[in-house]
Amino acid sequence: MRLTRRKFVQSVLGAGAAASLPGLFSGCSGSSKASTAASAGAPAQFSASREITFPKGFFWGTATAAYQIEGAWNEDGKGESIWDHFAHTAGKIKNGETGDMACDSYHRWREDIALMRAMNLNSYRFSISWPRVQPSGSGAANAKGFDYYSRLVDALLEAHIRPFVTLYHWDLPQALDDAGGWLNRDTADRFAEYVQLVARTLGDRVSDWMLFNEPSVFTYSGYLEGSHAPGHKSILDFLRATHVVNLAQGAGFRALKAARPAARVGTAFNMSACEPATNSDEDNLAAERAHAITNVWFVEPPLRGRYPDAFTFLPETAMGIKSGDMEKTRAALDFIGINLYYRTIASAPGALERAAHAQEWLYPVNMAGGQQGPKTDFNWEVWPKAIYDMVLRITRDYNRPVIEITESGCSYGDAPDASGVVRDARRIAYHREYLAAVARSIADGADVRGYHVWTLMDNFEWADGFGQRFGLAYTDFKTQKRTIKDSGRWYAKVAVENRVGPG
Ligand code: FCB
16 A cells, blocks of 8 residues: 555656655655575564563454455445545556455454454454444434444454454445545544444443544555555545544544443644665755654644654645634543554755755655564564554653554465465464564553554455455455464464464
8 A cells, every 4th residue: 555655646747746745744755675584584673582571461463444454345234435436446456456355344343353363352443334334424323234233343352352443444435525524624524423323332341442533644646646445646635534534533433422420531643763875964954754654643633632744844724724713623542552564764855855845845745664673465564663663652752652553563465374274384484573672661661551463364354455465364256265364363363362472
């Protein structure tokens, strides 16, 4: 998903402008030249050679999202989402694939819970499809849609697995997009109404919630890059959408707390440790700007009622900021969810580059992925230190908040061998190293409560269709058979022992 970004923006705006755009948030560009690191996994930044234990009660989980696994896109009264619409539009998804069926989890959810039981997990992060429970994004609920989630939640509780629910993982009701989507301030109120509906229905059994998944990714990829639904390609749309989402985050938080005062409410933010390319003052400033837009554009408004310094000036008019808005974006989040896969290297563009590309006066930053670590099949650099750095920075800057690792994971195409075994040693190496980094951050003072592997089973990877396999279980998309990979067996041992054994 992110790999396409830079390529796309370059083709539309020219290379210099691409480098200047804020949305190179995730920075994974550059060549796929294999790393020189000997190990299939990460370079040994944190020793995983000895046993590492985790705090008592640590949550061991996996994460999924409705559109990526459920299928049943038009069953039982479900409304159309922007992802249904987008995937049904020719040329948007690799090989013309769609999430119409995905992993068919709408029908096979019992099997999926069985997978989690086999992995000894005690937390499951999944999302609710808004148009499944409120088909047009306003008005009455769809009882059959709610029945599905209600059964799922009950079965999870019975299996002693915490239901950890994302309210918005990118599948806006199409009817709301027809009315302007995240460009329309009214969508913030619709979101709050939907949140309240869900909280009333499931909040007697669900206590832990995320309002959004990766707000900077879905606004960037959906409104500027155009590779995600709804496919806009406008920097003004992007800026405006980020503000409406911040308003929605505040409104959704208040709606949830009004319905369920004891609920614990956060958001799963995409984050990437931003390092300066050199020690120069210019590159350091560029890295701070990159951090502002990538990591805390949706954290500073709820916690401090302001936007961080990403741009040379805040484009308030373009963003549609009105007087009193920043108060509305405030929300005392109970935890910070961190989705982290890799780091970003930031540098300041030179004078020539700035002169040649008009947008650089607004965002004078070049962002790229690191090139030292090994690469996954998605061309994302494996760099465990990024999760350590990020967790500690958030710990320092926001007064030691509760943190949940809401996603981390890697795409490798390993398939069953002749005996049906999936030997994905590189995935084990990845999680061993990232977990060692998380453990070190806890030892150094961070309050991290859980780790959720992206993902339970191979699923629909947005614009990349079924091409990228992140699962702890292998999905055969023809038969829908799931096979637990070696990494899933390894994670089962980690979860039950609450420790990562020596590698
Ligand atoms: C994250 C998304 C998730 C999945 C992983 C690979 O950005 O939250 O849905 O696509 O990347």
